Amino acid sequence: MKKIYLLSVMIFSFVAAVNSQSVTNNDYKTLSDNINSITPKNTSFMVRGYSHFGLNINDEQTSFSYGQFSPIFLWKQGSRFIFETELEFEFEDNQLNIGLEYANASYIVSKALVFRAGAFLLPFGTFIERYHPAWINRLSSKPLGFGHDGIGPSSDLGVAVRGAFQVGKSKLAYDLYVVNGPQLKTGLVEPEEAGMLDFSLNTSDNNKNKAVGGRLGFFPLSSSALEVGVSGYFAKPGSETSPFAGDSILGSLNYQDVSVSMYSIDLSFVKNLGSVGLIDIKGQYNYSSLSDANYYNPEEDNIYTFKNKSSAYYAQISYKPISVNNSIIKNLELVGRYSAYNTPEDALWNSKLRQYSIGLNYWLTWRSVIKLSFDNLKNNVSEASGERNEEEEHGPLLGNAFYIHWAIGF
């Protein structure tokens, strides 16, 4: 009797267990089906970006610097459409500044044609579009004339097409864009900046003209190790009406016919030389020429003009001994850079800046780096040196600067 009772309990337990498993499997399948029914098949959202933080030491002060936090939001729909936007959180002068670096949509029209619309980084040369993020830029500072106040645009609103394709064993990349364009600083607000271009992201243009530009990148080697690029950018930056309209004397100053032509040449050579290591050479030359115009100098109460031509360039070389069989040494990187920035001789913002930079980096991971770097900055225009040091508006302080920065891309 006891055996029958025991057997009955075992059979009951087995049936219950099987039934329970069956219920669990059914529940799991139902749950899985439900999840699959609401999971987007073609839509993906992702947050990437970069940040950096560090210590800045120069001739006047030693400060911890919260560089910036720049999240990049990506939204992909299907296999052809992607939206990207980058915000910039920067703590500067004891306040938080939030800016929009770019926000645009791209659509893959065909194998060699991508259409873009919105605010995007302009391919005028390569530094601004590709190498400016802190975890990609090998030094803590940017080359002279390649920041937001430099020669050439950073981002702007408009439409663009771009693409790349093989030409035999070589490769060709092209860009063409139409954007709102820069605005001419007439000196009405800041007389000492008369004749400069303002490349800030403007949602409304100051005239009916549009800026046009393009870039051709040529990769002569099948390995894509070498790239040579040429860029052009043409615009009319003046407003339709005189900024001094109503003034009986200055009202005649009009800038609607002022035009600007800008050119850039860039070069990149990145090669793994086997047992020697990885060598990375980069450079870019920017040239800007504005047509002549008259400007008002309130300090001397006169109208003056000047040849408005500027240039900026940099050459950089970095070396990583990646083939060395030592986990610390193989992650080190040596960097050297020379950059220069020349502004018009007879302008109130005349300067001839020269900067030497050297750096030693240690790569913690492929996207996280500790950068030790040193800059020496000189202005060969002696009378402007003092002003530059006091104002700090158009660039870094003259003299020496030492940086210890940590940067990460995520």
Add this chain to the structure above:
Amino acid sequence: MKNYLNILIVSLFFAVMAFGISSCVSEKQLTEAKSGAQLWAENCVRCHNTPSPTSYSDPQWDVVGLHMRVRANLTDNETKKIIEFLKSANN
């Protein structure tokens, strides 16, 4: 003079474009000869260090790949082969 220079530059631009598009039939042959790993090693390092395949999941590599195609102006075949490699090495 400047107008002539601008016209010359634009003309050269389109001439090179036309030549390039007419020659792009060889793209498939050339990039098919290269593996995804080789293209990954050659192209990513032009701007930054080569990423580890385990840095992102497969769906994330699809997003990163499309983003890099647009931002770094990669060719269609380069992008596809690099994403394929990163996904296969990710498993």
